[in-house]
Amino acid sequence: MSQPETVASLSFEAAMRELEEIVGALEKGNVDLDKSIALYERGEILKKHCDALLKSAEARIEKIVQGADGAAKSVAPLDVE
Numbered sequence: 214m215s216q217p218e219t220v221a222s223l224s225f226e227a228a229m230r231e232l233e234e235i236v237g238a239l240e241k242g243n244v245d246l247d248k249s250i251a252l253y254e255r256g257e258i259l260k261k262h263c264d265a266l267l268k269s270a271e272a273r274i275e276k277i278v279q280g281a282d283g284a285a286k287s288v289a290p291l292d293v294e
C-alpha cells in the first residue's frame with residue numbers, strides 16, 4: 214500500500230488505485246480486525262473523494278452543439294441528473 218496521504222490532495226486515479234489496494238487487502242482477509250476497520254474507514258473517505266471528483270468533472274463537461282456546416286456553433290452544459 215502507498216503511504217497515507219491527505220485524501221483531498223489525491224488525484225482521481227491515485228485515489229482509485231489506493232481504494233483498489235484496500236479492497237484487495239480486505240478481500241484477502243489477512244488483516245487483523247483493527248487494521249481492517251481503519252482500512253474500511255479510509256476506503257469510505259476515498260470513495261467519497263472519488264465521487265466528488267467525478268461530479269465535479271461532470272459539471273465541467275460541455276457538449277458541443279454543431280451547426281449545419283459541422284462547425285462548432287455553441288456549447289451547452291451537459292445534462293446532469
